[in-house]
Amino acid sequence: DGGITQSPKYLFRKEGQNVTLSCEQNLNHDAMYWYRQDPGQGLRLIYYSQIVNDFQKGDIAEGYSVSREKKESFPLTVTSAQKNPTAFYLCASSIMGTGGGNEQFFGPGTRLTVL
């Protein structure tokens, strides 16, 4: 079955700790994305990557970091610099050259709670 997996489903961390969210896809997509959802708001883009070893900041990148060492993997690290990290995080992928014109395929999400 092709798709996107995210782990874990629920994650708890203590304030001041870094935490890494996993995202893996076997769709052979070049582009991958991280979004954040907060209550009452639309999905907001954190980072995206169009190709291995390259990524760009989205609208709300502060306090986050990513890597893209393999085509199928795009982990997101929520650092202690992120002031309000409690949120639902969605990973997505698409074929290259979205330009907004190709559908995105989403993972099931990770709910992060900072205690």
Next chain:
Amino acid sequence: ILNVEQSPQSLHVQEGDSTNFTCSFPSSNFYALHWYRWETAKSPEALFVMTLNGDEKKKGRISATLNTKEGYSYLYIKGSQPEDSATYLCALGSGANNLFFGTGTRLTVIP
């Protein structure tokens, strides 16, 4: 950041009723308009991607129209069924490699 607005925020309809919701977006820098369905405890799934003014797309009982000149898209559901209950997301692509999402319309179909 582009402002994408969806209305209504939520609605309840009876099984069998038809319904529609709206997505409004800035008409400048338009590249594509996406509709996604997001059921509870599942991942968002693409319904339609539209790129041309006047586009109309249909998938079963669900259809969508696009007016890029005035900056809106409508999503229609004919004969709503309980399995149509979900949040419907609209997203605008502006030519860069990202999407700008609205806050969604949460539809509940009452049996």
